[in-house]
Amino acid sequence: MHPLYAKAAGLTENIIAGAIEVHRNKGPGLIESLYEWCLFKELGLRSLACMSQKVVWIEYKGFRREEPLRFDLLVEGCVLVEAKAVEKLMPIHKAQLLSYRKLLDVPLDY
Numbered sequence: 001m002h003p004l005y006a007k008a009a010g011l012t013e014n015i016i017a018g019a020i021e022v023h024r025n026k027g028p029g030l031i032e033s034l035y036e037w038c039l040f041k042e043l044g045l046r047s048l049a050c051m052s053q054k055v056v057w058i059e060y061k062g063f064r065r066e067e068p069l070r071f072d073l074l075v076e077g078c079v080l081v082e083a084k085a086v087e088k089l090m091p092i093h094k095a096q097l098l099s100y101r102k103l104l105d106v107p108l109d110y
Helices: 005-026 032-045 091-104
Strands: 055-060 063-068 073-075 079-081
Touching: 005 032, 005 079, 032 073, 055 091, 079 091
Parallel strands: none
Antiparallel strands: 055 063, 073 079
16 A cells, blocks of 8 residues: 555545535636635645645656656645546546656555
8 A cells, every 4th residue: 555545545535625615606617717716725724734746747858858747736745646637537637646656656556
C-alpha cells in the first residue's frame, strides 16, 4: 500500500462533496478550465491545499528535462483531480491520469 493511501482516502469524500457543490452552483455545460478554477476555490474554502501544473524533472536514458505537468489539481499533495466536462470518460483520460500519478508518486486506487 502506498504510504499516502490513508491520507488520500480520508480526503476523497470532501473533494467529491466540493465537486458536487461546484456542479450544483454552475450546472452542466461549463468548460473544464472554469470547473477547475471553481473547484480550486471550493477546496480552498474547505481548507484543503491545492496546486496545479507542478514542474517536474523527466528523465530518459541519461537526459533530463524540466517540464510543467498540466494536471488540474493535486490536493494535499496526494490526490490528483482531473476536471472533465465530457459525457463519457474515455480510456485516454485514465491513461493521462496514470501518467501524472507515476510522475508525481501519488496513490492510485481507493
